[in-house]
Amino acid sequence: MNIKTGILLIIPSLFFLISCNKDTVVTKTTSAEKNVAIQEDQIYQIKQPAKSNISRGLIVRNIDNPLNIQEIEIGLMDFSSKYFPTDKYYLQEGQYLNEELINKWLERKSKDEPDGLNPSKNNNGLLKSERESPKILSHVLEQNFINKKGKLAGISLAISLNEYYHFSVMDNKGATYTDEVKVDNDNNKINDVETYGKKITRNIINDIRSNKDIPRVPIFITLYQESKQNSIIPGRFLAETYLSEDEVKIPKWNSINRKYYSFPSDELYKKDRISSDILSDLKTDIQKYFVSLNPTVTGSLLYKKDELAKMNINVNTPVISDTELIALSQFITSEINIISPKVDTTINIVNHKKEKVGFITWNPVAKKIYTNL
Incomplete structure (x- = not known):
């Protein structure tokens, strides 16, 4: 079997950043980071000396699911490249929206917090008031x-919104109650999360344009709807807009057709039966030929404009020896370019500690298989 081993690049997750169009190279990160496919000719160069985001660390506190953090950061760069091309601009971490300003926006609107952008709360008791008035705005990411x-030359913002509001409250006796509510819980086919996001974006723009410390430059904005805390797939971008340096009002919103589907799921089967069936066959073969590993197979598939754009599959096994790892990786290597020949595909081998002990990636442009064990 001819296994082509790719060159591995060690790339800090916040310094070499991504836009998605052409040739890909496999990257290898530490166990605390994530493997990310980057584009050789679409990498933003970092303005040196590199600066940390002035609200650094806030996104981790505000967004619970790391898949959402990764998607919102990568997705914002991807969309921004349309307005700020990678060959003409450097990328820099956000330097203008500080922690104080973002936290002010995240407050519930009230007499004490008139600039808060989350819904005000009624007085129907601790639990009931949280359920009836869920917080929607979760974070604002700046690049x-x-x-x-x-x-x-420009600022990009991703306004992150809760699809589900998870909260914890304590009564006057010290007892703690937790719950989770869906923000849009009606069936009127109108996304209340998106509607609310568009509404509060006007306030965010007003605050930015009236701030003398923030230069008057074009602003690109996206709305992002987070997935649940324990979801195995990220959320999705809903809409985008662009304001020139002279504009203070949003001219129009454009819908974004970019969504992840989990495997296995009925939703994926309805969306793309062929891909769902192919992955089901792969799952059956792995479980048939590697019974002793007791493997499970899950994954996420990214669709852009309703076309399959990327696959990321996890083969989970409680215990695996080095020999078994080699055998399993060889089997996957023989199958990976057949699964979806025209789509970037990564198959991760994950142990009981949820650590990646190996991964195999298919690059359909270079027609190469990259491995890392």
Whole structure:
């Protein structure tokens, strides 16, 4: 069997950043980071000396699911490249929306917090008031784009919104209650999360444009709807808009057709029966030929404009020896380019500690298989 081993790049997750169009290279990160496929000719160069986001660490506190954090950061860069091309601009971590400002927006609107952008709360008791008025705004991510002269040329924002509101409250006796409610719980076919996001974006733009410390530059904005805390797939981008440096009002919103589907799931089967069946056959074969490993197979599939764009599959096994790992990886290597020949595909081998002990990636452009064990 001819296994082509790719060159592995060690890339810090926040310094070499991504836009998705052409040739890919497999990356290898530490166990605390994630493997990410990057584009050789679409990498944003970082303006040196590199600066940390002035609200660094806040996104981890505000967004619970790391898949949402990864998707919102990567997705924002991907969409931004349309307005701030990678060959003309440097990327820089956000330098203008500080923790104080973001936290002010995240507050519930009230007499004490008139600038809060989350719904005000009624007085129907601790639990009931939280259920009836869930918080929707979760975080605001900022990315800056610097021109070749070293000046700020644009700002991109991802406004992250809760699809489900998870909360914890304590009564006057010290007892703690937790619950989770769906923000949009009606069946009127209108996404209340998106509607609310568009509404509060006007306030965010007003605050930015009226702030003398923030340069008057074009602003690109996306709305992102988070998936649940324990979801195995990220959420999805809902809409985007762009304001020139002279604009203070949003001209229009454009819908974004980009969504992840989990495998196995009825939703994926209805969306793409062929891919669902192919993955089901792969799952059956792995479980048939590697019975002793007691493997399970799950994954996520990304669709852009209703077309399959990327597969990420996990083969989970409680215990695996080095020899078994080699055998399993060889079997996957023989199958990976057949699963979806035209789509970037990564299959991870994951142990009982949820650690990746190996991965195999198919690059359909270079027609190469990259392995890492």
